[in-house]
Amino acid sequence: MPTVRTVNISPNLPERLKPLLAIANNLWWTWTPEAIYLFQDMDRDVWERSGHNPVAMLGMIEQPRLEELERDEIFLARLDEIYSELERYLKSKTWHKKQLAEGKQSEGLIAYFSAEFGLHECLPLYSGGLGILAGDFMKSASDLGLPLVGIGLLYKHGYFQQYLNTDGWQLETYPSNDFYNMPLKPLKGSDGEPVTVQVEMDGRVVYARAWSIAVGRVEIYMLDTDVLSNSQADRQITSYLYGGGLETRIQQEIILGMGGIKLLMALGLTPTVCHMNEGHSAFMAIERLIQLMQNDGLSYTEAVEAVRSTSIFTTHTPVQAGIDRFPPEMIRRYFTKTVEGLGIDMEEFLGLGRINPSDPTEAFSMAVLAIKMASKTNGVSKLHSEVSRKMWANIWPQIPQHEVPITHITNGIHTLGWMSSEMARLYQRYLGTRWIDEPTDHAIWKRVEQIPAFEIWRSRERMIETLISFARTRLKKQLQAKGLSSYQIEKAEEVLDPEALTIGFARRFATYKRAALLFKDLERLKKILTDPERPVQIIFSGKAHPQDKLGKELIHQVVQTASLPEFRNHIVFIENYDIEVARHLVQGVDVWLNTPRRPNEASGTSGMKVTANGGINLSILDGWWVEGYKDGNGWAIGSGEEYQDHEYQDEVESRLLYELLENSVVPLFYKRNVHGIPDEWIEIIKNSIKTICPFFNTNRMVEDYAKQFYLPNTNKWRILKENNWNELKSLTLWKQNIIKTWPNVRILEIRVPLNDSIKVGDRLPISAIIDLAGLDPNEIRAEAYLGRLDEKGEISLGSPLPLLPSGENEGSAHIFKGNLLCLSSGQIGFSVRCYPYRKELGHKFEMGLLTWN
Numbered sequence: 001m002p003t004v005r006t007v008n009i010s011p012n013l014p015e016r017l018k019p020l021l022a023i024a025n026n027l028w029w030t031w032t033p034e035a036i037y038l039f040q041d042m043d044r045d046v047w048e049r050s051g052h053n054p055v056a057m058l059g060m061i062e063q064p065r066l067e068e069l070e071r072d073e074i075f076l077a078r079l080d081e082i083y084s085e086l087e088r089y090l091k092s093k094t095w096h097k098k099q100l101a102e103g104k105q106s107e108g109l110i111a112y113f114s115a116e117f118g119l120h121e122c123l124p125l126y127s128g129g130l131g132i133l134a135g136d137f138m139k140s141a142s143d144l145g146l147p148l149v150g151i152g153l154l155y156k157h158g159y160f161q162q163y164l165n166t167d168g169w170q171l172e173t174y175p176s177n178d179f180y181n182m183p184l185k186p187l188k189g190s191d192g193e194p195v196t197v198q199v200e201m202d203g204r205v206v207y208a209r210a211w212s213i214a215v216g217r218v219e220i221y222m223l224d225t226d227v228l229s230n231s232q233a234d235r236q237i238t239s240y241l242y243g244g245g246l247e248t249r250i251q252q253e254i255i256l257g258m259g260g261i262k263l264l265m266a267l268g269l270t271p272t273v274c275h276m277n278e279g280h281s282a283f284m285a286i287e288r289l290i291q292l293m294q295n296d297g298l299s300y301t302e303a304v305e306a307v308r309s310t311s312i313f314t315t316h317t318p319v320q321a322g323i324d325r326f327p328p329e330m331i332r333r334y335f336t337k338t339v340e341g342l343g344i345d346m347e348e349f350l351g352l353g354r355i356n357p358s359d360p361t362e363a364f365s366m367a368v369l370a371i372k373m374a375s376k377t378n379g380v381s382k383l384h385s386e387v388s389r390k391m392w393a394n395i396w397p398q399i400p401q402h403e404v405p406i407t408h409i410t411n412g413i414h415t416l417g418w419m420s421s422e423m424a425r426l427y428q429r430y431l432g433t434r435w436i437d438e439p440t441d442h443a444i445w446k447r448v449e450q451i452p453a454f455e456i457w458r459s460r461e462r463m464i465e466t467l468i469s470f471a472r473t474r475l476k477k478q479l480q481a482k483g484l485s486s487y488q489i490e491k492a493e494e495v496l497d498p499e500a501l502t503i504g505f506a507r508r509f510a511t512y513k514r515a516a517l518l519f520k521d522l523e524r525l526k527k528i529l530t531d532p533e534r535p536v537q538i539i540f541s542g543k544a545h546p547q548d549k550l551g552k553e554l555i556h557q558v559v560q561t562a563s564l565p566e567f568r569n570h571i572v573f574i575e576n577y578d579i580e581v582a583r584h585l586v587q588g589v590d591v592w593l594n595t596p597r598r599p600n601e602a603s604g605t606s607g608m609k610v611t612a613n614g615g616i617n618l619s620i621l622d623g624w625w626v627e628g629y630k631d632g633n634g635w636a637i638g639s640g641e642e643y644q645d646h647e648y649q650d651e652v653e654s655r656l657l658y659e660l661l662e663n664s665v666v667p668l669f670y671k672r673n674v675h676g677i678p679d680e681w682i683e684i685i686k687n688s689i690k691t692i693c694p695f696f697n698t699n700r701m702v703e704d705y706a707k708q709f710y711l712p713n714t715n716k717w718r719i720l721k722e723n724n725w726n727e728l729k730s731l732t733l734w735k736q737n738i739i740k741t742w743p744n745v746r747i748l749e750i751r752v753p754l755n756d757s758i759k760v761g762d763r764l765p766i767s768a769i770i771d772l773a774g775l776d777p778n779e780i781r782a783e784a785y786l787g788r789l790d791e792k793g794e795i796s797l798g799s800p801l802p803l804l805p806s807g808e809n810e811g812s813a814h815i816f817k818g819n820l821l822c823l824s825s826g827q828i829g830f831s832v833r834c835y836p837y838r839k840e841l842g843h844k845f846e847m848g849l850l851t852w853n
């Protein structure tokens, strides 16, 4: 075989068109409609063929067309305007700058790690919700001007593309990404040389080169092992997103986590906060330990303290099966040398990934590692954090479940990025332009009340038409690919009715999402869909994981049902659900259907995208909808029940769904006024926009992360690091002393007055006699923990009442006192507990030490 040399040829743009390159290479264009129109208008056909990839397109356009554009005054004026808008965006004063000026944020560097980023259809580096969230997160981080970098992996083949065979079974292809023709660049160091990192694994060195993607003001650094210095096998590590087996998975996660930290070091960047978006990147904590021990001379224990104080973990998975777990022998193989370097033994290391560190058979869980290495862990909706507290309660066996330190920051969407131009124009006129910069302002969104119903309706009509023509084009292509006759292909032109009520169901085909719930009773469904006066149609889309047989069967069932004569033209399936398909669907449909088996949907975000576009949610009360649903802003299927018997649940909930469709959704949609406009329907649209848009967006979400997590972590990093880690060392010493002493701390006695006649409004004095084993009374916190008793005689959902050191002693023990204000009658129970306290601790259960009487 001859050696192949490669050269990279860049497009030969006339000087006057050069700003196009700057625009194409910053994903700011993905949420700037004028920029997209500009690219589109250069050559519509090439724009489509390039997969909406402006970088590839600039290399594909014929020279004569470029010369024509170079002389097109109108085009040039638009180009200049967009280019200066980009420059304005990059320079303008941001939320973060203002917060800095007011002392509400501090300088720092946040590193945001994610195995996938869903930014645009031309960058297929995502599989679903997790990636889309990370992409929208980056866009809002840019809008807000956070000092943040993303860290990810650049996959040669990304996630698979889906197509269906003629029988409706899913098949997968893995087209390869041409990185040199995508909106990303090899990352160069300060010396101008490409940056590569070396990661040690399983007795060898693996090289990864770095790329960068510009997302407005922030960048994502992506690692890629497809380099000549690696063995053939190692070149494949970053080939597929979630591809291969466990071995590939651990290798990818070592590159992402450990390689990611090495990359930041190579660039001279020291993060003050490391955010793990899901557990895939948790090995970053291990590499940080190594770096802090080597470069700052910290001990293992001190390094753990420093890493933990400045790491954040967001969990997205409400089921154990969704979490990466590696067998202990695999961890031994990959981490022997690392563990030697840390100066601990392998069992202690394995304990970092185990709920019960002393169980030698327990697998190494990435989520447990992430939880143990983070100062803050959060779920992605209120309900999901409850589920997560239950799921991980065993890590803190002493702590009542509802107090397990896992909080929530509910997900959002980057609203502008999902907005149709019709809707954006309408908002511009009635809400003003400020909604773009301040999407969290309730008062601005309240102005939708002033939009005349007929204007909303006209816009909605145009949006559904756009969706239908998109769907017809796609369906034609699908039929062509299956080799059908031109007669059958032409039929696709008649599919879907622009006047009919359109329901969308698009998401991963995981079984818990129950795509076939609507098919429980086909006769009843047929009546609903095919009423000639009030027709209804459903558009499905979604991929099943290649190894998920049940998911594939669901797709098959949808397609088979859609092909029954009675459902023809009423049910369609669009192949290869991706950001482009999602965008068309969320912008066009009237109703977004979501039927997860509660509480399996951690958050879900697609319903939020629909709202901003004037669609209405019809969903099980799960994930974000528990918080989003209000009377009159959409429909809830059921009232948040959970069932043991899934068969029965499907039966009940499908019936509720039919009833809602028959009695509420369909009649309301077809209830028109004299001008043919559904007034009451439009009221729901307005309510839904008003109540949902200001909160369920990523600007609000990223601000929450910044205020609740990034600011305290950055400040803590500063304090710990001062004077050569003085505070860190003293904190570590203190903790070690506490750990040694704590078993001797005892609550000796609790005293309450013997009195039967306590009345509502009385104060009940409580004293606790605590043997502090030599600790200072200020080094602990004591609390009465009280609440109503459940049937087992245990306190349920108790709340704490502080007991303060009284200064009085009894022998060598201290007396802590408090007053319980009796607010309601009936029997309550209480106990007393205490835990170590120091103001530098991130939360009260950080040390996991809690002693009960």
Ligand SMILES: *Cc1c(COP(=O)(O)O)cnc(C)c1O
Pocket: 127, 128, 129, 130, 132, 506, 507, 508, 577, 578, 579, 582, 583, 603, 604, 605, 606, 607, 609
């Ligand atoms: C928004 C989106 C998702 C996530 O939506 P869910 O509500 O979690 O189903 C997944 N895939 C794509 C392509 C999306 O645009």
